[in-house]
Amino acid sequence: MKFYKPLLLCATFCAAVMSVAHAQQEPGLTDKTIKIGLFAPLSGNAMAYGFDVMNAAKMYYDKINKEGGIHGRKLEFVVEDDRCSANDLLAAVKKLTEQDKVFMLNGGSCSGAVVGAREYIERAQIPYVMLNASGDGALYPPSKYIYGAFSISQRAVGGSMVQFAAEHLKGKKIGYINHDDAYGGWNLEAAEFQAKKIGVDLQVQSINPNLTDVTAPMLKIRAANPDVLIITTYARPVSLLVKKAQELGWSKPIVIAVNGTADLKQLVENVGNKDAFKNVYLQEVMLDVAGGPKLKWVYDMYKAYYPELAAKPGYPQTYMPYGIPSAMAVVNALKAAGPNPTREKVLTALSQTKFDSGVMAGPIELTPTDHAAQKSAIYLKFDGESMNVVPDTYRSLWTY
């Protein structure tokens, strides 16, 4: 026993030293701070997708810091503007990782731009939590380092819409217009899966996002005589299709995906006739309408943190609340990683995430095999002016 005692002490000491040394080797980590790299489109055309989303994340992080931080460490940030451009985003990610040496990354509001950084992030082995990009291309097949779709994945957009059309609108035959690009392919994949699962017929017309005349797809849909029409395109084709539907005398329900409803006032102006919205439903990925009672706490918090910005017209921007669940996931993972966090521990914690954000329609759930966080949506009856929430949430069943 006398012989073993010093050996045991020595081994314990060595283990402690190695553990401290290991913690010190983790970039962006000190005894008092955890450095996080934030990035979003803070300027340019796509600013509406991410500027206030990052503000929401920052105010949530600030709240955590005021409450004492995470295991005694305060969160510290380096902020970069990615302008929703794949090149700028990759440059931001590289700078934050190599130059600023952040512990982990939290950012990205545009799927196309985010997908381009996947290869680098995997090489750098840095934990990356998307801000509000759906980023299906970066999430499937799952990468150990990347988590996202805190708003909703593009696949879940399609799956949830089919569920709503079949369950609430009692559609047996559903018309479906999507884009013929990767984005449209992703939502169609889950829509077809959902339709097969619940036994409804899906009539699909895929169109190019730049199409000037939507007569052909709309006429073909009308000829197929579906009970409901689902549109998952971007804003411009949505306006053209709703307008054409009215011209062709379409009176059945139309369900519009969240992709095409960023600016509802402009949508109504572009269609040019409120009668076209007599039977229209909008997909919403938050648990209430923007500014509704269930989301009041987010908007109140925004006003308290950014009083000057909140007083400006157009603010808070539509997608502002999306930043909260992403920041919550980061904070929860850092907490779960314990007082001596490592990137590995954070990644493990991220893969076991499950919480209710109080912002999004469904729970935030991440598993080792599915890194897309949110798969549910609510639906709003929209008459061109006011919106009424349809009870219940509708979840996509598609899994990777």
Next chain:
Amino acid sequence: MSLNDSWLFLQQGVLSGLVTGSVYALLAIAIVTVFKTTDVPNFAQGEMFMIGGYVALTLLLIVKWPYAVVIPLTLVIVAMGGALFQRVVMERVTGSKGVGVQLVIATLGLAYGLKGLVRQTGLGDTPRSLPPLVSGDAVLIGDAVLTRLDIAIFMVALVVMALLYLMFNKTRIGKAMRAVGMNPRAAQIVGIRLSHIRMLVWALSGLISGLAALLIAPKVLITPDIAHIAILAYAAAIVGGFTSLPGAVLGGFIIGILENLVGLFISTNAIVVAPFLAILLTLIVRPQGLLGGKPQLKKV
């Protein structure tokens, strides 16, 4: 597909195709006119069309002027912009012994410049529509449905084409433009000022672009990317004959109808491919285009 559906598709495809085709035809005329008189394919034609839409949008929705002022002012601004570009940029490139490639690059520069300009204003962040001058009420023609706006677009485009025909055939300016297109040196010898005519041609191209934008913007919405419509106008010009104004008109209608029929009878995915297939087919079977006359050999 039932026989009834096929008949409806055919009627609707042709009629809707004529409406969009009439706008492609107008832009194709602008492309052909510039090409015939300057030997330069104007790759900024789509952007000139796009800027016409945004000028009108700014005057209508921001400055809040009525259409009676906005329409002429938009046409004047885009036409003057075109003339200015020819005078300041193209003339200088030509004067400094610039070759065709440099002139083409200059038009590409204009395209990027105009797109960047619109993006900087913030107006391009979301698709926008011009308030329609004519109501969007449906009109039944056979089994097909058009709107009053569609009919107005088609009719105005036809009137403009007729006016252009008269200008090119009956006026001194039009004849001078055609003369420069046929033989610039001979035209110069008989006293036609090449720079003057080329400037007028670019102004005309701007005018037609502005008009096309005013016609179609309430129907298709404007974004900075709407300039891609010029690709369809190029397809129209190539199919009809790149040196023929009537060919440009015919080509416009063919492309408009073809897009719809391909979408209705083959697949909606194939709509965007159809104009390119038409270009390929034309280049293989009749390279000079349908109304392009006999292929010409140039002496070198």
